[in-house]
Amino acid sequence: MPTSGSGxxxxxxxxxxxxxxVVGKNKNRLTIADIAREVGVSPSAVxxxxxxxxxxxxxxxxxxxxxxxxxxxxxxxxxxxxxGAPAGAVGLVLARPTRTLGAxxxxxxxxxxxxxxxxxxxxxxxxxVVDDTEAELAVYRRWSGEQRVDGLLIVDPQTKDPRIAxxxxxxxxxxxxxxxxxxxxxxxxxxxxxEAMLETxxxxxxxxxxxxxxVAGTPAFQHTQxxxxxxxxxxxxxxxxxxxxxPTDFSDGEGAAVTRRLLSQPDAPTAIVYxxxxxxxxxxxxxxxxxxxxxxxLSIVSFDDSVxxxxxxxxxxxxxxxxxxxxxxxxxALLRIVEEPGTVGDIKAATPRLTVRESTAKPGR
Numbered sequence: 001m002p003t004s005g006s007g008x009x010x011x012x013x014x015x016x017x018x019x020x021x022v023v024g025k026n027k028n029r030l031t032i033a034d035i036a037r038e039v040g041v042s043p044s045a046v047x048x049x050x051x052x053x054x055x056x057x058x059x060x061x062x063x064x065x066x067x068x069x070x071x072x073x074x075x076x077x078x079x080x081x082x083x084g085a086p087a088g089a090v091g092l093v094l095a096r097p098t099r100t101l102g103a104x105x106x107x108x109x110x111x112x113x114x115x116x117x118x119x120x121x122x123x124x125x126x127x128x129v130v131d132d133t134e135a136e137l138a139v140y141r142r143w144s145g146e147q148r149v150d151g152l153l154i155v156d157p158q159t160k161d162p163r164i165a166x167x168x169x170x171x172x173x174x175x176x177x178x179x180x181x182x183x184x185x186x187x188x189x190x191x192x193x194x195e196a197m198l199e200t201x202x203x204x205x206x207x208x209x210x211x212x213x214x215v216a217g218t219p220a221f222q223h224t225q226x227x228x229x230x231x232x233x234x235x236x237x238x239x240x241x242x243x244x245x246x247p248t249d250f251s252d253g254e255g256a257a258v259t260r261r262l263l264s265q266p267d268a269p270t271a272i273v274y275x276x277x278x279x280x281x282x283x284x285x286x287x288x289x290x291x292x293x294x295x296x297x298l299s300i301v302s303f304d305d306s307v308x309x310x311x312x313x314x315x316x317x318x319x320x321x322x323x324x325x326x327x328x329x330x331x332x333a334l335l336r337i338v339e340e341p342g343t344v345g346d347i348k349a350a351t352p353r354l355t356v357r358e359s360t361a362k363p364g365r
Contacts, residue, residue: 030071049064050068090118090126090152091127092126092128093152095136095156105306106276110177111127113326115327116324116328126143140163141166144171149172151172151334153334154174154176154186155178159222161179173334173341175344177189178193179221179222187346188346188347193226195230201240201273204273205238207299208362214227214228214231215274215279217248218248218250228247246262252278252281256282259286263290271298271299271300272300280301281316284359293364294359299317301354302319304352314357320355
């Protein structure tokens with residue numbers, strides 16, 4: 001019988017070989033010692049063979065590699081890190097409320113797009129959801145220390161973002177999604193949120209809307225600030241009498257609550273632009289609840305244009321972008337910078353374009 005805590009199953013200690021006891025019961029991690037016993041060689045010979053080092057004959061190396069494949073052996077991450085080998089994974093940390101994230105289509109489509117590239121290269125995506133930026137930074141430090149990832153995707157860039165300098169200090173290759181502008185030495189994949197918002201406001205103004213509200217996202221995010229500033233600038237350029245932006249946390253609950261407050265005002269807006277499809281659908285529900293007809297009395301526009309905007313009635317006018325394609329673009333940039341640091345510059349993704357549906361019309365009040 002094996003001694004307590006030895007972690008090694010010896011031949012004869014259980015039914016079948018030691019390998020069968022390890023793999024079949026799946027209680028202990030397979031080690032090079034297990035492979036050595038299976039092949040009948042020393043652990044050092046197994047190490048030489050698996051790491052492509054001289055010291056074993058080609059016939060012995062072939063037997064060892066065949067056994068390792070048959071036994072489904074994979075190197076331990078710590079051992080791989082000590083050897084300086086790539087982790088074979090990239091990391092993404094989302095600092096968003098899980099209840100909101102679960103219903104938000106944007107990140108699901110982004111991840112699907114990334115996976116289509118990563119899977120083809122046998123690169124894993126390590127995903128973790130946390131509560132805030134401090135927790136996000138802690139994950140980056142842990143992953144870096146354990147050499148768990150070869151690269152990072154940083155999303156939702158913030159004003160005075162503490163993550164940029166922290167990740168640069170860790171020396172992990174990284175790409176920033178969004179937030180056109182300088183992020184230290186880190187390259188950015190970005191879309192022109194400002195132009196998208198300006199196009200939307202011009203369209204609503206052309207329909208005759210002058211009271212336009214913006215149910216915005218988290219105010220710390222750079223893309224939220226750009227959209228807020230774009231609305232203000234458009235209001236000045238177009239002579240709009242009454243515009244306002246109200247920041248939220250992107251949740252359907254806050255989207256609904258803000259819509260309810262806006263529609264309860266004496267001079268309620270005749271058009272509302274939402275920073276996410278989830279909030280736009282919640283706002284449409286509130287308008288229905290309050291007896292405000294869409295689009296006869298209220299026009300609604302949303303960013304992102306996921307399936308949510310097309311399965312409700314009336315279908316929602318939206319700023320369309322191919323989020324799956326964006327994920328592909330981000331993953332390709334990240335793999336390039338991992339393989340050849342310093343070779344990737346800022347990349348401009350396609351600007352979201354307005355897709356007009358049934359939720360917008362001339363103001364009726």
